Amino acid sequence: MSAVLITGCSSGIGAATVQWFLARGWTVYATARQPQSLPHHPLCRPLAMDVDDPASVRAAFELVGHELPRLDAVVNNAGYGLSGSFESISEEAIRRQFETNVFGLMRVSRAALAQFRAQGGGVLVNVASMGGRLSFPFYAPYHASKWAVEGFSESLAFEAAEIGVRVKLIEPGAIRTDFYGRSAEFVHDPALSAYNAAVERSTSRMQAVGGKGSDPALVAAAIWQACTDGSERLRYPVGPDARLLLGLRRWISDRRYLRLMRQRLMR
Numbered sequence: 715m716s717a718v719l720i721t722g723c724s725s726g727i728g729a730a731t732v733q734w735f736l737a738r739g740w741t742v743y744a745t746a747r748q749p750q751s752l753p754h755h756p757l758c759r760p761l762a763m764d765v766d767d768p769a770s771v772r773a774a775f776e777l778v779g780h781e782l783p784r785l786d787a788v789v790n791n792a793g794y795g796l797s798g799s800f801e802s803i804s805e806e807a808i809r810r811q812f813e814t815n816v817f818g819l820m821r822v823s824r825a826a827l828a829q830f831r832a833q834g835g836g837v838l839v840n841v842a843s844m845g846g847r848l849s850f851p852f853y854a855p856y857h858a859s860k861w862a863v864e865g866f867s868e869s870l871a872f873e874a875a876e877i878g879v880r881v882k883l884i885e886p887g888a889i890r891t892d893f894y895g896r897s898a899e900f901v902h903d904p905a906l907s908a909y910n911a912a913v914e915r916s917t918s919r920m921q922a923v924g925g926k927g928s929d930p931a932l933v934a935a936a937i938w939q940a941c942t943d944g945s946e947r948l949r950y951p952v953g954p955d956a957r958l959l960l961g962l963r964r965w966i967s968d969r970r971y972l973r974l975m976r977q978r979l980m981r
């Protein structure tokens with residue numbers, strides 16, 4: 715029987731991925747900061763894990779190591795979006811964004827690699843974003859974190875292959891989850907009035923985009939594919955918007971891309 719550990723399973727993509735793997739007979743170590751929110755299912759093992767907290771990551775992997783002969787895959791899904799004008803966002807808030815989206819993901823990756831190395835292989839799936847290869851206005855720290863996840867994962871893929879580990883990048887477009895609501899950290903300083911109109915327009919348009927996003931099950935299916943296809947493929951864009959925008963970004967100049975996004979989201 716195959717087993718996977720997933721971070722950030724209380725809602726959205728994480729919760730959908732738990733269901734997807736359970737429905738296919740996998741043992742799922744579903745982790746969340748509040749594990750009481752996790753589903754009751756004979757194959758589901760709810761575990762507490764805050765990716766910001768090294769002790770909680772260590773404890774979860776120790777427990778998995780004791781309980782399982784083999785962990786086939788680890789999915790780094792936990793993350794959130796910090797938005798607002800860069801000038802309004804404190805350095806402390808940016809550090810928190812990186813602590814979860816980048817350092818938390820690296821912390822879990824390190825623990826996963828130790829387990830995979832000991833057992834002779836595994837799959838490490840990192841949920842980045844289409845926003846790890848392009849960007850939208852007023853999300854500078856979030857994009858910086860997801861671009862970091864892209865660079866980290868691509869480079870890690872070389873060395874991980876030496877120990878039989880495949881690294882995967884999932885790049886969702888807009889997905890209907892709590893990302894745009896409960897989980898969002900939006901910072902606004904009305905005193906920085908030069909940004910106000912553009913921030914307002916951009917924020918409401920991004921909210922609308924999120925509301926029309928794809929079902930999180932689409933991302934769960936891509937994560938499943940990444941874990942099971944046995945391929946060397948690194949990147950899995952998810953959703954029609956991700957495929958369209960990533961394709962467009964490759965073909966049009968920086969100048970045209972900036973103009974297009976400014977027109978669509980800020981004016």
Ligand SMILES: NC(=O)c1ccc[n+]([C@@H]2O[C@H](COP(=O)([O-])OP(=O)(O)OC[C@H]3O[C@@H](n4cnc5c(N)ncnc54)[C@H](OP(=O)(O)O)[C@@H]3O)[C@@H](O)[C@H]2O)c1
Pocket residue numbers: 721722723724725726727728746747748763764765766791792793794795814818841842843844845885886887888889890891892893894896897924927
């Ligand atoms: N929705 C989109 O449009 C979209 C697009 C591209 C990429 N993504 C990425 O997809 C991933 C999942 O987001 P989602 O859309 O499913 O949003 P979501 O419904 O808000 O889920 C985010 C999950 O991350 C968890 N989390 C946040 N900080 C954590 C921490 N320090 N330790 C452990 N768990 C933590 C949250 O747990 P709590 O319940 O404890 O807060 C929640 O379970 C994120 O990495 C996000 O950047 C989302």
